Amino acid sequence: MKKDRATIHDIALKLNITASTVSRALNDNPRISDATKKKVLKVAKQINYQPNHIASALRSGKSRLIGVIVPTANRNFFSSVIRGIEELANSLNYKIIISQSYDDFEKEVQTVEALLNARVDGIIASIAKTTENVDHFKKVLEKGIPLVLFDRITNALEVSQVVIDDHYGAYQTVDHLIKNGCKRIVHFTSNPRINIYHERRRGYEDALKDNGLEVDPNLIIFSNLQLEDGRRIMQEIIDSKIDFDGVFSSSDYSIMGALQVLKENGYKVPAQVKIAGFGNEPFTSFTEPPITTVDQKSIPMGKITAESFFELLNADSASSVAKKTILKPELIIRKSSTNNS
Amino acid sequence: MKKDRATIHDIALKLNITASTVSRALNDNPRISDATKKKVLKVAKQINYQPNHIASALRSGKSRLIGVIVPTANRNFFSSVIRGIEELANSLNYKIIISQSYDDFEKEVQTVEALLNARVDGIIASIAKTTENVDHFKKVLEKGIPLVLFDRITNALEVSQVVIDDHYGAYQTVDHLIKNGCKRIVHFTSNPRINIYHERRRGYEDALKDNGLEVDPNLIIFSNLQLEDGRRIMQEIIDSKIDFDGVFSSSDYSIMGALQVLKENGYKVPAQVKIAGFGNEPFTSFTEPPITTVDQKSIPMGKITAESFFELLNADSASSVAKKTILKPELIIRKSSTNNS
Numbered sequence: 001m002k003k004d005r006a007t008i009h010d011i012a013l014k015l016n017i018t019a020s021t022v023s024r025a026l027n028d029n030p031r032i033s034d035a036t037k038k039k040v041l042k043v044a045k046q047i048n049y050q051p052n053h054i055a056s057a058l059r060s061g062k063s064r065l066i067g068v069i070v071p072t073a074n075r076n077f078f079s080s081v082i083r084g085i086e087e088l089a090n091s092l093n094y095k096i097i098i099s100q101s102y103d104d105f106e107k108e109v110q111t112v113e114a115l116l117n118a119r120v121d122g123i124i125a126s127i128a129k130t131t132e133n134v135d136h137f138k139k140v141l142e143k144g145i146p147l148v149l150f151d152r153i154t155n156a157l158e159v160s161q162v163v164i165d166d167h168y169g170a171y172q173t174v175d176h177l178i179k180n181g182c183k184r185i186v187h188f189t190s191n192p193r194i195n196i197y198h199e200r201r202r203g204y205e206d207a208l209k210d211n212g213l214e215v216d217p218n219l220i221i222f223s224n225l226q227l228e229d230g231r232r233i234m235q236e237i238i239d240s241k242i243d244f245d246g247v248f249s250s251s252d253y254s255i256m257g258a259l260q261v262l263k264e265n266g267y268k269v270p271a272q273v274k275i276a277g278f279g280n281e282p283f284t285s286f287t288e289p290p291i292t293t294v295d296q297k298s299i300p301m302g303k304i305t306a307e308s309f310f311e312l313l314n315a316d317s318a319s320s321v322a323k324k325t326i327l328k329p330e331l332i333i334r335k336s337s338t339n340n341s
Numbered sequence: 342m343k344k345d346r347a348t349i350h351d352i353a354l355k356l357n358i359t360a361s362t363v364s365r366a367l368n369d370n371p372r373i374s375d376a377t378k379k380k381v382l383k384v385a386k387q388i389n390y391q392p393n394h395i396a397s398a399l400r401s402g403k404s405r406l407i408g409v410i411v412p413t414a415n416r417n418f419f420s421s422v423i424r425g426i427e428e429l430a431n432s433l434n435y436k437i438i439i440s441q442s443y444d445d446f447e448k449e450v451q452t453v454e455a456l457l458n459a460r461v462d463g464i465i466a467s468i469a470k471t472t473e474n475v476d477h478f479k480k481v482l483e484k485g486i487p488l489v490l491f492d493r494i495t496n497a498l499e500v501s502q503v504v505i506d507d508h509y510g511a512y513q514t515v516d517h518l519i520k521n522g523c524k525r526i527v528h529f530t531s532n533p534r535i536n537i538y539h540e541r542r543r544g545y546e547d548a549l550k551d552n553g554l555e556v557d558p559n560l561i562i563f564s565n566l567q568l569e570d571g572r573r574i575m576q577e578i579i580d581s582k583i584d585f586d587g588v589f590s591s592s593d594y595s596i597m598g599a600l601q602v603l604k605e606n607g608y609k610v611p612a613q614v615k616i617a618g619f620g621n622e623p624f625t626s627f628t629e630p631p632i633t634t635v636d637q638k639s640i641p642m643g644k645i646t647a648e649s650f651f652e653l654l655n656a657d658s659a660s661s662v663a664k665k666t667i668l669k670p671e672l673i674i675r676k677s678s679t680n681n682s
Contacts, residue, residue, distance in 0.1 A: 030454050063458050072420065073439065079415030086441070090448075095455035098414065098439040100427070107431075113371050114436035117404050118459035227623075256627060282568075283624040286597060 006049040014043050027093040028064060064094050066309065067115030069125035071103040071152075076281045077298050078126065081150060084302015085124060085309075092310065094121070101128040109136045122146035124309055127154055129191055129224070146312040150305045151296075153195055160308040162301055162325045166196045169294040169329035170203025173276045174248055176292070176331060178211045180339050182246030182274050186219045186237060188230065188254045200250045200278065218242060225250060230257025238265050245273055246337075252277035252284050252293055259287060259336070274337045289335035297327045347390040355384050368434045369405060405435050407650065408456030410466035412444040412493075417622045418639050419467065422491060425643015426465060426650075433651065435462070442469040450477045463487035465650055468495055470532050470565070487653040491646045492637075494536055501649040503642055503666045507537045510635040510670035511544025514617045515589055517633070517672060519552045521680050523587030523615050527560045527578060529571065529595045541591045541619065559583060566591060571598025579606050586614055587678075593618035593625050593634055600628060600677070615678045630676035638668045 008022040015022070017036070025032045025040035043049075066089055070078040086096045099115055101108035108128045113136075115123055123140055127149065134156050140147050141159070153161040177185055187204045190197045205215050219242070223229035230249065234257065237244060249255035255277035259269060267273050269289055277284060280295040304325050312322075349363040356363070358377070366373045366381035384390075407430055411419040427437045440456055442449035449469045454477075456464055464481055468490065475497045481488050482500070494502040518526055528545045531538045546556050560583070564570035571590065575598065578585060590596035596618035600610060608614050610630055617633040618625060625632040645666050653663075 030458075065455055065459055067438075073414030073423075074417060074420030076415065079413065082414075082441075083443075090451075095451060095458070096440070097408075097455060097459055098441070099437070100423075100439070110431075110436060114406055114438060117371070117436070118406055118438055118461075120459075260627075283627050286601075286624050286628050288629040 006044075006047040008049070010047055011040055011043045011049060014047070015039055028062070029093060062121055063119040065118060065120045066094055066096050067118065067120035067123045068096055068098050069101055069108065069111050069115070069123065070098065071126065071128055072100050073098055075279075077151075077279055077296055080298030081126075081302040081305065084299040085306040086302075088303055088306035088310070103129040105130045105132055112136045112140060116140070116143070116145075120145070122148075122309055122313055124148045124150065124305055126150055127152040127194075129194055146309060148305055148309045148312065150301060151196060158322055160312060160322050160324070162305045162308060162327070163195070164296050164301065164327045164329045166199035166329070167203040167206070169278065169296075169331065170200040170248070170250075171207045172203075172331045173278070173292070173294055174204050174207035175211065176333065177246045177248060177274055177276060177337055178207065178213065180270075180274055180337055183213060184216070184219065184244045185246035185248055186221065186244050188221055188223065188225060188233060188247070188249035188251065188258070190222060190225050190250060192222075197250055204248060219244065223254065225254045227253045227257040230254030231261050232257075234258040234261040235265075238262075238267075247273065247275045249275075249277050252279040252281040252291065255291060255293075256283065256287065259291065270336050270338060276337050280332055285334070287336075292334045292337035293332050295330045295332050297329055301327055347385075347388040349390070351388055352381055352384045352390060355388075356380055369403070370434060403462055404460045406459060406461045407435055407437050408459065408461035408464045409437055409439050410442055410449065410452050410456070410464065411439065412467065412469055413441050414439055416620075418492075418620055418637055421639030422467075422643040422646065425640040426647040427643075429644055429647035429651070444470040446471045446473055453477045453481060457481070457484070457486070461486070463489075463650055463654055465489045465491065465646055467491050468493040468535075470535055487650060489646055489650045489653065491642060492537060499663055501653060501663050501665070503646045503649060503668070504536070505637050505642065505668045505670045507540035507670070508544040508547070510619065510637075510672065511541035511589070511591075512548045513544075513672045514619070514633070514635055515545050515548035516552065517674065518587045518589060518615055518617060518678055519548065519554065521611075521615055521678060524554060525557070525560065525585045526587035526589055527562065527585050529562055529564065529566060529574060529588070529590035529592065529599070531563060531566050531591060533563075538591050545589060560585065564595065566595040568594045568598040571595030572602050573598075575599040575602040576606075579603075579608075588614065588616045590616075590618050593620040593622040593632065596632060596634075597624065597628065600632065611677050611679060617678050621673055626675065628677075633675045633678035634673050636671045636673050638670055642668055 008019045011022045012019040022040050025037045068082055073079055089096055099111035101111055105128055108131055122145055134154055137147060137157055148160045150162040153163055189201045192198045208215050221233050223233060247258050255275055262269055262273055269275055276292040278294045280293045284291040284293045349360045352363045353360040363381055366378045409423055414420055430437055440452035442452055446469055449472055463486055475495055478488060478498055489501045491503040494504055530542045533539045549556050562574050564574060588599050596616055600616060603610055603614055610616055619635045621634045621636040625634045
């Protein structure tokens with residue numbers, strides 16, 4: 001059985017090159033000449049050296065590129081997930097190229113085409129807010145190209161998905177606001193067809209109910225959750241004289257806008273109104289008061305997303321390993337929501 | 342000369358298809374079948390229809406992808422430039438794929454390889470802080486692939502470049518601080534081999550000199566300009582008892598850190614210390630006080646960068662159109678630097 005335990009050092013010895021060169025050749029590193037790669041693979045076969053790497057090195061026409069589609073790379077959450085994906089991918093000698101949908105359905109369809117054009121070996125995506133159907137992703141699967149979704153997922157596709165427990169994150173936040181005295185909590189939400197907004201709203205409603213509070217539809221406001229949306233909605237609520245003592249937003253951007261408008265209107269945060277966002281964007285710790293929010297575990301999410309992707313890439317049949325991973329987010333309590341300030 | 346005035350409607354009529362399909366076929370739209378494209382191009386030739394489009398549609402093996410390399414897409418400046426590039430590119434039926442160098446030389450070399458692997462028609466790049474040589478970009482030029490640089494450029498490459506007038510932006514800012522009473526202004530800067538930091542430092546020094554103030558090397562501090570760097574440096578300066586009444590940072594992130602530490606140490610901003618950053622990151626308007634900064638005209642920069650790129654792509658010889666465009670940045674004055682607050 002000696003042949004089965006062959007190492008890269010055996011190959012290196014036979015060819016009078018370093019083990020590191022052998023390793024790079026087996027990983028299809030572009031810095032190694034094709035001639036050396038061929039020699040290494042030939043010897044590797046002769047002495048029955050058989051790690052997973054060979055299979056991928058022998059696979060022809062691979063670009064070693066993974067396409068990542070995000071609504072926008074200019075969000076701490078998405079850029080951190082990409083970083084997590086990139087770290088694992090780079091360690092396996094894969095490179096990441098990013099394409100942005102700008103939360104636009106038509107653009108998302110085009111980005112999928114662009115990535116296929118770039119001959120990516122697979123696609124990792126978070127779906128646009130306005131996406132109406134997933135035919136463009138079905139085309140990817142029909143071509144036998146691995147696809148993994150994260151955060152903004154859909155049940156219309158049988159693929160591996162990585163999400164956080166949005167219901168849990170929202171529930172924890174609203175429960176915390178209630179424990180700090182809030183009874184009339186406004187909720188900023190968005191398109192209920194997007195799983196994350198639907199789940200966060202469910203978490204909000206369940207926390208109210210479990211604490212014996214009424215769910216008032218007048219306090220649940222739909223928008224695109226941008227800073228300007230938060231500003232506009234907060235001003236409308238103030239003008240309407242609706243009674244409220246807390247705001248929980250599904251996005252840090254709209255809660256930032258709400259905080260500005262509350263202060264402009266003379267409200268004391270947190271003394272009169274307690275607020276919390278979702279996403280842990282860096283600016284939430286820069287504001288006065290700093291804003292309570294939910295951290296989405298973006299780096300682990302990126303790592304696990306990449307792991308799911310490579311499982312799929314190395315599997316014989318795609319469907320056999322499709323799985324859903326759910327991560328627990330973390331409530332970050334800051335001054336904006338607490339009594340002792 | 343009737344043949345010279347042939348339109349897409351003539352082609353549509355001959356093939357019994359819509360003008361819009363003809364237009365898409367001529368633009369090599371992936372939604373149009375190859376068979377239709379061939380027919381359209383054949384008829385276009387027959388009737389001597391000759392807009393620029395044909396040349397590009399006839400060019401074989403084009404991916405209609407432009408690779409964009411940035412240190413990180415998670416900066417308002419870079420993401421806005423990308424957006425500007427993307428708007429023009431998309432209108433010409435080109436798609437953008439992004440690759441991040443994370444300001445790491447080795448990674449930058451790999452991103453260039455990855456984009457070439459993706460068969461991009463050209464590359465637009467902003468150079469990493471740690472880049473030591475530009476051989477990887479020279480390889481791109483040797484392959485005849487168009488290359489345009491923006492913001493973080495280098496004189497070692499004969500290519501089109503788009504920058505802002507960093508000297509002007511810094512000069513305006515420091516002159517403004519002096520006019521508001523500052524006499525001892527600390528400057529946060531970074532690697533002087535990077536043009537933008539070198540130019541901003543020159544602007545800082547020239548504004549001091551032109552106002553009859555001394556340039557004190559003890560007040561010029563080098564770092565990576567992250568938030569943590571700003572925190573550390575500010576604390577060191579306070580601890581060292583060096584006399585200062587203003588801080589001008591080449592980055593909004595490090596001035597943010599400095600503001601936090603100043604406040605933690607009981608300094609009043611702007612009453613005792615006036616501060617200004619560079620970049621106009623959105624969070625600079627969220628802080629208390631809001632931070633004076635320099636807007637880098639990112640959307641126009643993206644648009645002009647893309648225009649330079651397409652000029653190059655459509656030119657016969659690359660070197661004939663290489664040019665440098667310099668945009669004027671804009672000083673955004675906020676509370677952190679003014680007396681009347």
